Amino acid sequence: MAHAPHGRPPRVGDGAAVRRALIAFVLAVGAILVLAPLVVIFAQAFRLGIPAFVANIAHPDTRHAILLTVLTALVAVPVNTVFGVAAAWAITRFDFPGKRALTVAIEIPFSISPIVAGVAYLFVYGLQGLFGPALQAAEIKILFALPGIVLASMFVTAPFVARELIPLMQAQGRDLEEAATSLGASGWRTFFSVTLPNIRWALLYGVVLCNARVMGEFGAVSVVSGNIRGQTNTLPLHVELLYHDYNTAGAFAAASILTLLALVTIVAKVLLERQGAGRVRRPALAAPLPAALSTAAALSPAEGAKP
Amino acid sequence: MKITLDNVVKTFDTFRAVHGVSLAIGSGELVALLGPSGSGKTTILRMVAGLEYADGGTIRFGDRDATRIPVRERGVGFVFQHYALFPHMTVAGNIAFGMKVSKLRRSRAAIDARVAELLSLVKLGGLGGRFPGQISGGQRQRVALARALAVDPKVLLLDEPFGALDANVRRELRRSLRDIHDALGITTLFVTHDQEEALDLADRVVILDHGRIVQEGTPQQVCRAPSSAFVTRFLGDANRLVAEVRGGRALIAGGSIEAAGVPDGRAEIYARPADIEWAREGAGIAARVIRVMDRPESRRLVARLPGGEHVELDMTPETAVGVGDSGVVTLRRANVFALA
Structure with missing residues (x-):
């Protein structure tokens, strides 16, 4: 029974026809859904040649949109990284009332529509909102300005870092930190020498995902930014604006920048996953170990071999 | 260093893990806390270490009340059940960690010399450059022991030190722990659920059940005159x-x-x-x-x-x-x- 009689598939569903049809279907759908739009973006961006592309990118409004997007990311990503690490630490290392509620709350931005978040911010910081009058009296401008954009982006991306870290830190347990403390290390020393090196790949992975989302966020930002050209337009908003202006080449040029950022993110993500991040259920460093373990066992006189 | 526990109590939420335990461990003694799972032995060890605080009672190190001293300043060496070696540091890095973070400044050369000395004490000379993932379970256990000893603890505490190892490695490490204890004369308390291990290794065995001490004495005393049916059954x-x-x-x-x-x-x-x-x-x-x-x-x-x-x-x-x-x-x- 080593080989199935010829013409019959060795396993259920393993027929050549089924296999070919399935692979062809997946490849075709993938090409139509994912690959084609990507190709179109770059084709359209460079349709009028490289000088036109450069001119489009160099347009003051586009340059401002790029700057604003980068600026938003520069604020939102570090803040959310610190928040994510703190939240993951608190949830996995301490017991406190409301711990479960916090775990759930962190996930909310994932499930809520970004536009709802934007509208909610409008009613918290807007003129008719909760803090509106107080903010206006103090002459602090949050909505239709950078702070609003940053806040909305932060809301949407709040879970990314924490979500990567919580399962990993849960799996690692408290032993390492307890060991470090029992050896005399301070809290900071323990964090930087013991905790951080063991979560670094997962942390970077979370940061990369967070950054991608901050730069690409449309819904929430579009509500709170007011879409003022050259002032509060981030790159995604700017793409939409150019498109509505029938400036197809400009829209695609701006879009190509965003796509490029996304591609860089994907490459970074793949590289990080090779380091063991993202497969979260086990400690990041454990991934390359089994191979090393077996060579070590082969090289060193084994303990168990002694009588 | 003499350790004295006086009426120590610990409750987790509603579960009372330790009920008024009193125990004296003489300076230089090697004592086993022996009991089935859930008997409170690990909780007692962790309270002695300062990894948990007692809800009641006192723990004294010598004449000093150590009940509220945090683990960082208690001066104990703790060997974790699963060793808790830092996976991103080499064996030598693990052993040196305690000396590097210590308030007591040591020169690089002094640390290196001490690491080499400890590696040879636990018979791991030459493995300083390996990572914990590259050595066997028994070797990891010895690294954990060397790391705990590196900070010159007054007390050595071990939580199920041989629990995760196979029978032959266990026996060998048991003997080497006894040798190291005898050479250094350090007060040692270890937790185990394995009666053979406790009887082989300890000067004195403390048998626990449901958070209470049910009998304590030398291996000979507890074996020859078990105080209850539970102890008799548990010992073999x-x-x-x-x-x-x-x-x-x-x-x-x-x-x-x-x-x-x-x-x-x-x-x-x-x-x-x-x-x-x-x-x-x-x-x-x-x-x-x-x-x-x-x-x-x-x-x-x-x-x-x-x-x-x-x-x-x-x-x-x-x-x-x-x-x-x-x-x-x-x-x-x-x-x-x-x-x-």
Whole structure:
């Protein structure tokens, strides 16, 4: 029974026809859904040649949109990284009332529509909102300005870092930190020498995902930014604006920048996953170990071999 | 350093893990906390370390009240059950960690020299450059021990130190821990659920059940005079028979056995497999062999008594006996406890 009689598939569903049809279907759908739009973006961006592309990118409004997007990311990503690490630490290392509620709350931005978040911010910081009058009296401008954009982006991306870290830190347990403390290390020393090196790949992975989302966020930002050209337009908003202006080449040029950022993110993500991040259920460093373990066992006189 | 626990209590949420435990561990002593899982032994160890705080009672190191001293300043070396080696540091880096973070400044050369000294103490010379993932379980355990010793602790605490290792490695490490303890003279407390390990290694054994000490003493004391049925059962295989006590003797079919101090009435008799004798004929309890298990050092018989009880007994390897044989068993030695 080593080989199935010829013409019959060795396993259920393993027929050549089924296999070919399935692979062809997946490849075709993938090409139509994912690959084609990507190709179109770059084709359209460079349709009028490289000088036109450069001119489009160099347009003051586009340059401002790029700057604003980068600026938003520069604020939102570090803040959310610190928040994510703190939240993951608190949830996995301490017991406190409301711990479960916090775990759930962190996930909310994932499930809520970004536009709802934007509208909610409008009613918290807007003129008719909760803090509106107080903010206006103090002459602090949050909505239709950078702070609003940053806040909305932060809301949407709040879970990314924490979500990567919580399962990993849960799996690692408290032993390492307890060991470090029992050896005399301070809290900071323990964090930087013991905790951080063991979560670094997962942390970077979370940061990369967070950054991608901050730069690409449309819904929430579009509500709170007011879409003022050259002032509060981030790159995604700017793409939409150019498109509505029938400036197809400009829209695609701006879009190509965003796509490029996304591609860089994907490459970074793949590289990080090779380091063991993202497969979260086990400690990041454990991934390359089994191979090393077996060579070590082969090289060193084994303990168990002694009588 | 002498450690004294006085009426120590610990409660987790609603579960009381430790009920008023008092215990004195002499300077330089090697003591085992022995008990089944859930007996509170690890919690006691962690309270001595300062990894948990006691809810009540005091823990003194020498004459100093250490109950509230945080783990960082308590000066204990702790070996974790799963070693908790830092996976991103080499073996040498792990051992040096405590010295590097210490308030006491040491030169690089001094740290390196101490690491080399500790590596040779635990017989791991030459492995300093490996990572924990590249060495065997037994080697990791020794690294954990060396790392704990590197900070010159006053007290060494080990949580199930050999729990995750196979039998041969266990025995070898047990001996080497004893040697290291004797060489350094450091007060050592370790937790185990393995009675053989506790009896082999410790100067004194403290047996725990449900958060209370049920007996403490030298291995000889607890083995020869177990204070309760629980201790008897926990220390090793024991056959249980129910009997009647009259005037200081427990009566069983075909004879009686010494039961000094046990009040008249129903009692339970515990006899070790090695303390039961088998014979083809003579005085004793009639028994029928229902199984024979061969072991390297003995033949274990499982015999059925007229009352339906099964007893296990160990015979010399030469004993010629087979399933279905009839004969008699006699108790050479047993512990008798009154039944409530």
